[in-house]
Structure formats: C-alpha cells, structure tokens
Amino acid sequence: AQSVTQPDIHITVSEGASLELRCNYSYGATPYLFWYVQSPGQGLQLLLKYFSGDTLVQGIKGFEAEFKRSQSSFNLRKPSVHWSDAAEYFCAVGDGGGAQKLVFGQGTRLTINP
Amino acid sequence: NAGVTQTPKFRVLKTGQSMTLLCAQDMNHEYMYWYRQDPGMGLRLIHYSVGEGTTAKGEVPDGYNVSRLKKQNFLLGLESAAPSQTSVYFCASGRRDQETQYFGPGTRLLVL
Numbered sequence: 750a751q752s753v754t755q756p757d758i759h760i761t762v763s764e765g766a767s768l769e770l771r772c773n774y775s776y777g778a779t780p781y782l783f784w785y786v787q788s789p790g791q792g793l794q795l796l797l798k799y800f801s802g803d804t805l806v807q808g809i810k811g812f813e814a815e816f817k818r819s820q821s822s823f824n825l826r827k828p829s830v831h832w833s834d835a836a837e838y839f840c841a842v843g844d845g846g847g848a849q850k851l852v853f854g855q856g857t858r859l860t861i862n863p
Numbered sequence: 864n865a866g867v868t869q870t871p872k873f874r875v876l877k878t879g880q881s882m883t884l885l886c887a888q889d890m891n892h893e894y895m896y897w898y899r900q901d902p903g904m905g906l907r908l909i910h911y912s913v914g915e916g917t918t919a920k921g922e923v924p925d926g927y928n929v930s931r932l933k934k935q936n937f938l939l940g941l942e943s944a945a946p947s948q949t950s951v952y953f954c955a956s957g958r959r960d961q962e963t964q965y966f967g968p969g970t971r972l973l974v975l
Contacts, residue, residue: 758903781962792867792953792966793906800962839905843962848913849894850921851964853905
C-alpha cells in the first residue's frame with residue numbers, strides 16, 4: 750500500500766528566506782503526487798501536482814516541487830517566503846485506482862518569523 | 864459557483880447522539896469523499912463515492928455511514944457518536960477524468 754512521510758512536523762523560517770518542505774512516498778508504480786495547503790480554519794487548496802513529464806512542476810503562489818524517482822521524494826520549494834505563507838502543508842499520493850483516492854502525509858506546519 | 868460546501872460548520876454532541884453531516888458540490892463532479900483530520904495524522908479517508916447511489920469504505924470507516932442519493936450531495940452519518948470521533952471532517956469532490964480533489968471548508972465536531 751502506498752504511504753507518504755513528511756519528516757518535519759513544524760518548520761520556522763524568516764520572511765524572505767527560502768523554503769523547502771520534504772515529502773517521501775512509497776508507491777509501486779509512477780505516482781500521482783500533490784501538495785495541498787491549509788490556512789488556519791480553512792479547507793485544503795491545491796498548490797501543484799505531478800502526473801508525468803517534466804519533473805519540476807510549478808504551482809500557485811510561487812511554489813514549485815521536484816519529483817525525484819531515485820529518492821522517492823517530491824519536495825516543495827519557494828525561493829522567498831511571505832508572511833501569508835504561514836499554513837499547514839500536506840503532501841499526498843494518488844492510489845492510481847479508479848476512484849482516485851488520496852493518501853496524505855502527516856502535514857508540516859510552517860511558521861514565518863517577521 | 865460555490866464549489867464544495869459543508870453543513871454545519873461546528874457541532875457539539877454528547878456520547879451516543881446521532882447526527883448527519885451534509886456535503887454539497889455544484890461542479891457536477893462524479894466522485895465525492897469524506898475525510899477526517901486529526902492532529903499529527905493528516906487526513907484519512909472515511910468513505911467515498913464514485914457516483915450517485917454508490918459508496919465504498921475508505922481507511923477508517925467504522926462508526927460512520929454514508930449515502931449519495933443525489934449526485935451533488937454526499938451525507939456522512941454518525942449513528943452513535945463517541946469521543947474518538949471528535950475531529951475535523953472534510954468533504955472533497957473530483958471529476959472522473961481528473962486526479963485533483965476539491966475540498967470543502969470543514970466541519971469541526973466535538974463529542975463529549
């Protein structure tokens with residue numbers, strides 16, 4: 750069965766600094782990978798997704814992620830964070846089945862220092 | 864276009880009480896899902912539906928029932944609430960030909 754691990758429960762960065770959130774997955778075939786963001790008290794919003802092709806994918810709000818098959822990773826990056834990026838970030842993998850079910854990681858909470 | 868909406872936003876129940884959470888989507892999506900979110904555990908799939916009149920169990924289905932009588936609605940029922948069901952519940956929907964799921968704002972449930 751597929752699984753997703755986000756090793757960092759909580760990360761704090763200064764505004765303007767670069768950001769990398771880690772995600773490792775376990776899946777037998779080529780995975781469908783997603784990053785979602787959840788602002789406090791809100792639902793989840795899709796940041797970006799990878800299905801195939803170029804391993805560097807661009808998303809909304811200036812985020813990007815790189816798929817590395819050899820490392821089973823799909824890390825999320827942003828060159829310069831803004832205070833509004835403070836949120837919880839979830840990595841997810843699609844099970845590839847007909848119902849398109851998702852398996853989520855535990856989430857990483859991002860705090861921004863002014 | 865409201866997207867995915869959930870009713871209610873917040874509810875307090877006593878142990879043993881029952882309730883139904885309503886999810887509605889206006890995007891004509893075939894697939895709908897119910898998740899629960901607990902601290903440190905991410906989102907876990909409770910039940911899902913691939914079409915009107917069909918439902919299936921997800922990862923954590925015990926203590927919950929669902930129904931999808933209309934394509935746009937997906938109901939999650941708790942017949943006899945337990946404190947372990949205190950959680951935030953999210954509904955999501957998606958198109959058959961896309962992998963992306965669209966999430967509602969969540970329902971916070973407290974069972975005393």
